[in-house]
Amino acid sequence: MAYTYNSGMQAESNIEVHKYYGGVVTVVALLAIVLQAFLHRYGRWSEFADLPLLVTIYFGVSKRSPVSGMLLGACIGIAQDALSHDNPIGLYGIAKTIVGFIASSVGARIDTEHPASRFALVFVLYHVHQGVLAFTERVLLNRPTPFFTIHLLIVSLVSASVAVVLFSLLDRLRRAS
């Protein structure tokens, strides 16, 4: 059972770090990327569930290690960039690196096992991800990417809802402590 709420180094030392079977993180991440690419063939439905982002958040929160969280986010983001046809490598990488870092840092401090907290965490991190993405695109690519729209709000709510279900499924892959 995860630690509910604490702060400081002493609290961090008492939190429960979930472990997974070997290769689970890699397989799930790859599966998320492939599935996202597969869903992309069916139109805009794929954008309502950014599976790589959800996987990044989930493992970042679960492992509670900022280093591993940001590395996982970087790898997933770069892979996602590599599979896209018009994004330069690093665009999603930067956003997911930061999200992975925040998720793992937050996961070490608040309860991330409760569905409501997961919903809220994914909702917030989705907009953080979108904010970093929009900032990077505006500054580096001169693309007028919006920071916030109603559409993004709806997508973030849908993604957060999908995340609650997905995270419950992923919880089953944990190795019993």
Place this chain on the structure above:
Amino acid sequence: MPEILTRHRPLALLATLVVAQILLLAFQIKRNSNVRLIRYWASEIVTPGEKGASSTFSGIGDIWSGYIALRGAHAQNLRLQQELGQLELRNQELESQAAEAKRLSALLDFREAHQEAPMLAAQVIGGSADPSSHTLFINKGERSGIRRNDAVITPTGIVGKIVEVTPGTAQILLVNDRDSGVGALFSDTRTQGILKGDGDPEPVMAYVTNDEKVHPGEVILTSGEDRIFPKGLLIGTVAGSKPGYPFQTIYVNTAARLDRLEDVIVLLSQEDLHPGANQSAGNVVVGLPPQPATQPVGPASATGPAATASASSVSSVAKPDSRAAKPSAPSIGRP
């Protein structure tokens, strides 16, 4: 620094990852003019430094070349000023030589055009000490064959006559001197008069009645009645006239610049000058374009008081048949 990195290792790693991916993006993204973003950034980062370094070194170079390295500038300036003075002097010499060559060329042309008349070129070497006296000295005298009452001219017009001769020099009485008098006539009307000085720089033509219509610009020639100047030499043009009693006063612009004489021609004979090959027959005007043929001067053509005065004045001077018989009497019109 290492302690800070160790303590904040996740943040440091995050910053490293983000910066690395930004650089990765910069390698891929191309901005305006198809320049990669990484090159654009590198240029933006490096260029100010380069500009600063360039301006700094340029300033140092300017200071060096503008101040420190100018130790020899004063000496160089003095040397250049000296060279400039020498060159200006040399330039003046060359200009003077060119002007002299031009004058001598004109004299030579004149001499070649009148080879039948004995003449002698001479240089003006001085003037009169008396401001009211218009006389000049030339560098040729009795040894060169110059005698009293020889006519002195330039290729552009008459100048005066010889009044004093020494073995090596001679004195010229200019036509604008009070004591001078030259038989003259208008080229158009053939009306005669006497050219004489009145103290002004330019002479006047006297003994012309008020009835004679005189126009400014009208050409005045020598009449030859004074037995000094050959007939038909150019004296000048009419500058203006003023009625008087009984004769009008006619102001004359001499063709020869009497105030700027340097080289003159002394006519060793009173024989008429015949035109050169390039001049029309019957026109002996010196320094003029072809004129209508001169009419014979005599009682028939010289009418009125002017002609009478001229004739009477000229008649007092005997025409010299030879150089030995040349009179030494005062000039025509002399009071």
